[in-house]
Amino acid sequence: MPSKATVASIWAVWPLFCIFMVLTMISFAEEGYCTWYSIASATKEGTYTKYNGLTANGEKFNENAFTCARRSHEFGGLYQVCTTDGHIRCVVVRHNDFGVSRKYYNRGVVIDLTPHAFQQLAPLKRGRIRVVVMELSHNSHGGQ
Secondary structure (H helix, E strand, O other): OOOHHHHHHHHHHHHHHHHHHHHHHHHOEEEEEEEEOOHHHHHHHOHHHHOOOEOOOOOEOOOOOOEEEEOOOOOOOEEEEEEOOOOOOEEEEEEEEEOOOHHHHOOOEEEEEOHHHHHOOOOHHHOEEEEEEEEEEOOOOOOO
């Protein structure tokens, strides 16, 4: 049985620990817009043929995968993307491509999803939706 002093010291730091955990969770969330990209849009942009249909980490681009493009070269991390429009829907995606051009990033786009992943959140015709992106795991080894 722990002493009264030990229990008292644990309870003394408990509020600080809770505040630390909340701040840690908040720091991994990013709010903004989500768009989708496909073979057709990458071809129009010129990146699909330029890189032989490969994503930035060397995988073949698959429109039916649960993957995403972000403005980071640290591939392999898992992200939970959730809508914020009152009908909360979420999807977990793996980061395997570099994307969201500076032009769109400056307009608030924080993540690009494959069409299959985007359709879990909204119809493709919406094109752009508000989301919160939370990092679930981090892998800087290319995700391979």
